Amino acid sequence: MKIGELADRTGVTTKTVRYYESIGLLAEPERTASGYRDYDTDAVERLCFVRDAQATGLSLAEIASVLELKAAGSTSCSHTAALLERHLVDLDEQIARLHQAREDLAVLAERAVALDPSSCTDPNRCQVIASAAG
Amino acid sequence: MKIGELADRTGVTTKTVRYYESIGLLAEPERTASGYRDYDTDAVERLCFVRDAQATGLSLAEIASVLELKAAGSTSCSHTAALLERHLVDLDEQIARLHQAREDLAVLAERAVALDPSSCTDPNRCQVIASAAG
DNA sequence: GTAGACATTCCAGTCGGCTGGAAGATCGGG
DNA sequence: CCCGATCTTCCAGCCGACTGGAATGTCTAC
Secondary structure (H helix, E strand, O other): OOHHHHHHHHOOOHHHHHHHHHOOOOOOOEEOOOOOEEOOHHHHHHHHHHHHHHHOOOOHHHHHHHHHHHHOOOOOOHHHHHHHHHHHHHHHHHHHHHHHHHHHHHHHHHHHHHOOHHHOOOOOOOHHHHOOOO | OOHHHHHHHHOOOHHHHHHHHHOOOOOOOEEOOOOOEEOOHHHHHHHHHHHHHHHOOOOHHHHHHHHHHHHOOOOOOHHHHHHHHHHHHHHHHHHHHHHHHHHHHHHHHHHHHHOOHHHOOOOOOOHHHHOOOO
8 A cells, every 4th residue: 555545544644654754653664666655554553553652642752662662572561551650640740730820820810800901001011910920 | 231130030041031032022122332232120020021921821922912912002901811711711621631631541551550461462553552542 | 648646755844932052242350 | 451251143953743845756547
């Protein structure tokens, strides 16, 4: 199968496929006599795996490290497991930070509605936000 | 005050100050006879405002839009309020997405521990993640 | 034989928020 | 008078994950 079909089957663009190959995420495929990339069904599987892994929030670099370990013959999922664990921690931190930001923002938004607009005249700041600086 | 002092007072680098000026976030200051930037205390205030606004999660572009409206003589905080409201919605969506990702990831992490490592031999994928693709 | 739908390579650009470094001017202290 | 800190400008690069486009080659159908 040529690159266009692979792309269609996996829901990415041909650009993305070549990009993944360029960063070592996909192996270089066979070539037809005329130089076109010629993929087998394993490529579909592997590319789907990349997208699935990406959907779980792993970076392409992390996915590459999983695939490299696999390619090196590792039969253990412990690397993946460790990666997932660490990512889980990251995610929790990120969520906590966003929650905090959300709370801060909600306070400001409320204040914005309540404030007297005519008292907000300083061209260098906005009292809505300035009032949060304390 | 020169750029270094302004930077120190506001906790940013001189690089950042010049960058903010270059994108129109800070007005061009007076210059000394020798060409050095010469700031007044308003600049400190304005730069602090930028950092405060940034801390609430607004992008520099959004902050610029608030400042522009102010500069244009708007005495209403409604633009800021609208901006905050929209940002609040964005934030909620982002949090929801992260929560979903976290749940998905937690399932995978659990599975990674439970799976039989010796059955994970396909070099193109990892059963931990492959099992989530359904 | 020709249109147009695919493929190839390579280089550059996007987003946001800076950061690094070179080459030169200027300032303050000993 | 010189050292070193600070300032100036400008250009380039970083992160991640692509995306756009030019110039060119190839395949398929009519």
